[in-house]
Amino acid sequence: MKIILASGSPRRRELLAEAGVLFEVIVSPAEEIHDASIPLSELCEKNAELKAEAVAVSNADAAVIGADTLVWIDGEPLGKPKDMDDARAMLRKLGGRSHTVCTGVCVIFPGGVVRRFHDLTAVHFLPLDEARISEYFEKANPLDKAGAYGIQESGELIVDRIEGAFDNVMGLPVAKVVEVLKAGF
Incomplete structure (x- = not known):
């Protein structure tokens, strides 16, 4: 079965390839929804489905895989920052606190069978001052990442610990994706 990842994320490509999945990439043109009135897991799964569709x-x-990762804090979804000022504001908000990372996934199989699921990971940040935020930004580009950070890129500068799957925070709960692909439709 041909598999397509409907994402331009280099992290998702890397994770899926490391899992031994053979796939091609077609970047989805779908626009994400960022509506705080929709429950987190539902919002991520819906965005993933829009991308896959x-x-x-x-x-x-x-089999087309769509995925969407959001950082959730204080009842607010944090997507990708608009600019560096927005990225800095996001890290200030996350500093010294815990938040939830949700990745929603939708796999649409040949014949139109749809499988939606998500994974949640709790991420605990170190206290962050302006110097620490600047140091992090010198090592990592925050602009293409939900919540303005990538745990795999100098994450030790900002993250104290996580509870859950590391790959989910990177943008794809690989074990769950592989399980759904193997189960098929």
Whole structure:
């Protein structure tokens, strides 16, 4: 079965390849929803489905994987920052606190069978002052990452500990994805 990852995320490509999955990439043109009135897991799964649907419509012979990762704190979803000022504000908000990372996944199989699921990870940040935030930004680009950080890129500068799957924080709960792909439709 042909597998397509409907994401331009280099982290998702890396995680799926490391799991031994053979796939191609077609970046989804779908627009994400960022509506705090929708429960976190539902919001992430819906965004993942929008991304997968946009690619599956012209690739009916493939299993299409869509994914969406959000950082959630104080009842607010944090997506990718608009600019460096927004990124700095996000890290200030996260500093010294705990938040939830949710990755929603949708796999659309040939024949239109849809499997949606998500994974949650608690992330505990170290206290962050302006110097620490600047040091982190010197080592990692925050602009293409939910919550303005990538745990795999100098995460030790900002993250105290996590409870849950590291790969989920990176953007794809790989074990769950592989399990769904193997189970098929």
